[in-house]
Structure formats: C-alpha cells, structure tokens
Amino acid sequence: MTSSSRREWLIPTLLILLSAVPLAAGAVRVGELAGGAQITPDNARFLASPAPVVLHIISSGLYCVLGAFQFVPGIRRRRIGWHRTAGRLLVPLGLAAALSGLWMTVFYAIPEGDTGLLTVIRLVFGTAMALSLVLGLAAVRRRDIARHGAWMIRGYAIGLGAGTQVLTHLPWTLFIGTPGEFSRAMLMGAGWVVNVAVAEWVIRGRPAGSARPRPASRVEGTR
Template sequence: MPTNSTTKKDYWIIGFLLFLSFVPSIAGLVRIFQLTTGSGYTVENQRFFNDPIPVILHIIAVLLYSILGSFQFAPGFRSRHLRWHRISGRFLVVFGLLSAGSGLWLTWEYPRVPTDGNWLFGIRMVVGVWMFACILLGFSFALGKQFRTHSHWMIRGYAIGLGAGTQVFTHLPWFIIVGGEPSGIPRDLMMAAGWLINFVFAEWIIWKEKLFRN
C-alpha cells in the first residue's frame, strides 16, 4: 500500500511535468487551428502554411509525448500501474521518436526565420539527435530488461522533449525587461538555455537516484 507521502510526491511530479507542457501544448493547438482554418497567416509562419503536414504531426507527437510521459516518472503511480506503464511506454517511444524525427526534419527542410541566429540550426540538430538517441537507447535497455538504465535514458529523452516548456521561462526576462521578440544570438542563447537547464536537471535526478541506490 503506497504511503501518503508517496502519493503526494506523485501528484507533485505529474503536476509539475504537466505544467511545463501546458504553454507549448496550448501554442501547438493554436498553431493547428490556424493551419486548418487558414487564419493567422504572417510572413514569419508562411513556411507552416506552405507545408503544414509535418508541423501538425510534430505538434501532435510532442503534445502526446509530453502529456503521456508525465505519468511515467511518478514512482508510486508507476509501481501501482506497471501494466499501464509498459503499454503506454511503447506508445511513448513512438511519439518521442516521431517528435525528435519530425523536429529534425523541420529544422533541415523549413527555411530559417529572420529571428533565428546563426547558432540555432546547429543547436536544434544536436538536440534532436540527442533526444532520438536517448529514446532508442532507453527502449533497447528495456528490451534487455536493464530497467534502471532504461529509466535513466528515458529521463534524458523526456527532459529534452520538454525543452519548449522551459524556454517559456528563459525568454520571460527578455519579454519583461527588453520587450518584443528576441532575435539573433540572444534568441539562440535563450532557446539553448531551455534545453541545457532540462539536460542538467535530468542528470541531477539520475545522479541522485544512483547515489540513493548505492
């Protein structure tokens, strides 16, 4: 029987991950609405209207990956619903790989927008490849029944997948102090900071878990 503290911990973890997913999910749904209705057309988002299918697939995959994944990392919930964890985990792998793969395709194929600096293309490619590799490694370790290592790599992949949520906060100081949409190197650095924060946080969680088990 799970303790109250474990249940509360589950609520905090799930709630925090859903909170990080909220703003990108809303933005993604708005983008899908615009693309399907033809509204909100601008020069900046012209590339989405010219070829909408890849970005719609990317948004749906990211939305499902982030929301479904939030329930995978709550230890009490996971232990009480192992069958659900295993079945939904297979879908999570598909959504995660589709998120990373479509993100790489969008970065490679879509024309660069004027607000992007010279670094952002390379950063996005590195992040996309890293996320794809983390999920593949996590899945392979699960097949090999190395569940502890599987968990570590899935944490890494999911953390990168939630980068857009953290980027809301890395951009916030600019919006408050400077105002307007950042561009060039400042935008590149703020985007990179979101992924870096999540990467460091994931490694800290993994290190803490290893320390506790040892």
Template structure:
C-alpha cells in the first residue's frame, strides 16, 4: 500500500471552476476571430480584436493553458505521486504564463478599447499585472533552478493568482450586472482592478500560512 497521500482533486476542481467562464468566453472569442480571419463578418463587437488577431489568439490559448494546467500544480498529493508530470506540466505552465503576460501587455498598449470599457485606472492595472506576472514567473523559475522550492512555490502562487484575475472578475461583475446592469467607465475599472487586488491578497495569505 502506498504511503503517499491520495489526490483529493478539491483544489484543482475549485480552480477549474474559477477558470470555466473565462476559458469558455475565450474559446468563443477564438472561434469568432478565426471565422472573421476566414472571411467572416466584422462587427462592432469584434472589430478591435481584429486589429491584433495574432496577439488575441496567442493570449487566449496561453491563458487557458496557464489556468487549466496550473490548477493541478498546487496540490501536494499530485506533486508527490506524479513528480515527473509535475515538472513537465510546470514548464508548460511557466511558458504559457509568460506568453499570457507578454500578449496581455501587447494588447493593452496597442489595442484601442472604448473609454466605457477601459479607463486610465484599468489601463494602468493591466500593465502592472502583466509586468508583475512576468517578474513572478521569472523569479519562480530562477528559484527552482537553484533548488529553492519554497520560494519557487510562493512566486508561482503569486503569478497564478494574477493570471486568474479574469475568473475573479466574473465573480465580482456578474452580481452587479444582474442587479444594476453592466458596469461601465470608472465603476467598471474599479471592479475589474479589485479582482486582481483580491487575488493578490489571497495569494499572500496562502503563502504566509505555509500552504503545502
């Protein structure tokens, strides 16, 4: 009988649920961009995405991989039972996270977004999140290469928390949209930005309680 703990799948399941709506929305957007690229109709809804279709497609694929595969990286039992899989998947997660951050920064800087959907606060927050994700993943990679596993885990938790911002944004925005209508302008900026803030605070709490 193995003495290794059995995976509970509760943590990965919760993270996958958090990723569900953003990943599904990304898949719909990806199909839309591909359809337009193949001669489909450009609409007011998708026109801004067609100004940078390559970045949009790369961002959707990379972010989906980062959130879905990353969900299985933080369960201690899975790491202990499947160490080789953890290392292989970890490389994919790290590369996906870097691509997610880079394409996010590229789109934020180069894509025209209407003022009602992004003001100065949200613009600055997106730039800051992208830079912080890159730094967190870079520090995490450096740490694991030097055998500093605790430091590696802490910085990957921080990176993953920022990468999961879209999932928390759904949780925050949906009740507001259902009760008061879709938020716009500065109110939308505050709600969207607060999701990253909440995730960052939660990540620090997990790290300080020595999450396995």
C-alpha cells in the first residue's frame, strides 16, 4: 500500500475507531435484551419495549461503519457503483437510526437525569439528522452533487455523535466526577456540536469547483 493509499484510509479508520465504544455498548445492550437480563431502572424501558432500541443500535452501527467508507476518495472515483449502492443503503439506515432515536426520546420513560434540556437537545439533533438525509436525497435527485455531499456529511456527523460524546465525557468524569443533569446535557450536546463544526469545516474546505452541480448526463442514480 502506497503512502497515498494509506492517507486515503486514515479518515475512515479514525471514524470507525470513533464508533468503537458506542458499537461495543450497543452489542452489550442487545446481548442483555436477548439474554433476559435482570430489570433495573437503567434497562426497564428497553426490556419493556425492545424493538426501538434494537432497531436504533443495529441501524446506527451499520450507518456509522458503512458511512466511513464513503470518505475514501479512491472509492468515489474508481468504484462509483459501490459508492452509489452504499448511499442507497445509508439513507434508510440513517433515517431508521434518527427516527428510532426520536421515538425513544418521546415515548420511552426516560430515567431521572436525562429529562429536560437533554431531551430537547436529542430532539433537535435527531430531527436535524433526519432532515439532512432527506435534503441530501432530494439534492442528488436534482443532480446537485455538491449539496448532496454536504447534507450527507452533516447527517453522518450527527449520527457519529455518540462516539464524540465518549470523548467529551471522559475528561469530566476523570477530573471532576459523574456529571449532573445539566453537565451531562452540555457534554452530550458538545459531542454533536463538535461533529457539526468539523463537518462544516470539511464542507467549506472542499475545492470551489465541487460546488457546481454536475450535468445530468454524467450522473446516474443516487451516490
């Protein structure tokens, strides 16, 4: 593998590593639900209605891992068919993750400490993720590839929020202790805000020529 190839794979590798802790936590949760775990205040809502959380774990995990490969320039240039096929999977996976997250926020009995501000933050970013994916799909149907890419990057950044939230919580937990209700809400929100800020930086750093829509004859289907 050349140094150029290694650089191409650096970003998806880092994105998958960022997803590692949420993926592991999701796998533990699914195993807990499958194994008939003892009911606790933390898992009672999941055991009472497991379908939404299982859907959320599986869809968000696949979305984060598969989406990471969309950032490999070589795949976009040389394997456009794979890129488009993956895109057709990513939109429903992302929507399933966002909408199941919204459903759980609204209808699950949220534990004490997760209510109030954190509920509002989850609703805002869950809605923003779903909207980004819908706008990305609408853009590619208009053959506006630049806007399609921008909205898909925004949606992926929000979907990857759980990974960044591990990083925002870690220093606080190590040096201060368990965050309270307000601190936890701020740390959760910070994870999403950091990802959105990075996404906007990436979008604005793309070459100016990529902002022009491509002719319809050069684009087939969704990316």
